[in-house]
Amino acid sequence: MAQGLFGNLWSFRTVPLQKLPLNIRLQLFELEDLRWFPHVIRQGMLDFLRFMITKLNAYEPILPLLQELLERSRQQEITDLCSGAGGGIASIREQLSRKMGTTVHVTLSDLYPNINAYQYLQENSAGTIKYIAAPVDATAVPESIKGVRTIFSSFHHFPPPLAQAILQDAANKHAAIGIFEGAKKSWLEMLLLWLLFPVVILLVTPFIRPFRLSRLFFTYIIPLIPFGIIWDGTVSLLRIYTPDQLQRMASKVETSDYTWSSGRAGKALGKQVIYLIGYPTGE
Secondary structure, X not given: OHHHHHHHHHHHHHOOHHHOEOOOOOOOOOHHHOOOOOHHHHHHXXXXXXXXXXXXXXXXXXXXXXXXXXXXXXXXXXXXXXXXXXXXXXXXXXXXXXXXXXXXXXXXXXXXXXXXXHHHHHHOOOOOEEEOOOOOOOOOOOOOXXXXXXXXXXXXXXXXXXXXXXXXXXXXXXXXXXXXXXXXXXXXXXXXXXXXXXXXXXXXXXXXXXXXXXXXXXXXXXXXHHHHHHHHHHHHHHHOOOHHHHXXXXXXXXXXXXXXXXEEEOOOOOOOEEEEEEEXXXX
């Protein structure tokens, strides 16, 4: 028995952390989800996320999937739901436009729109990125809002019933949808978040645009933004759905003419993405 125990411990110790998956999912709370949470802190956290996703080009591995989704739907318009601060969407749009040989347009939306970030992205995209200023509920997107739906780094915020409702709403309105989470969901990512990110936050904050004095104050004087990033990042990793969980959720969508696929894309650290894509069959 002792030999078996030590054998198990040795096996655990020798498995690379990057290959040790976080198969559990816990529906804990993220600070940015709380209605009373100060908007200035939420905004600072989301701006950091946008900066890091853009600099790392974290969603590059799913560009072929998103291109296929647009081509199957015969569209060049993306409606991004739960946009936060629009993390990485500018580089995604630019790369897609080059790959497809046409101008891809993006509309940003959120239940809590980050108007300053959206205006910044719109101004720096020559109008190819626009936004909806009014709140948009991803579980009940208005019929007037068209385009291939995407959700980047946000689907994990929703507990299973609401996550299911998002997929069902897309199917009900015959809208193609892509769900993308920038993580492999591993213990190594958790360790890097705890040990590396506090230093990274302090180093990169002065370079985040648009510039805000409030971001500096709540990073270096009263470090509520770093605390919020580490807390929400930890909870995010615990809340992210695995590809199998996403596929089971998609299988429960009540429709007979929809195709779903889920999986992981990318291998490099910082460029690993869990995805679920769905589109109406025959469109």
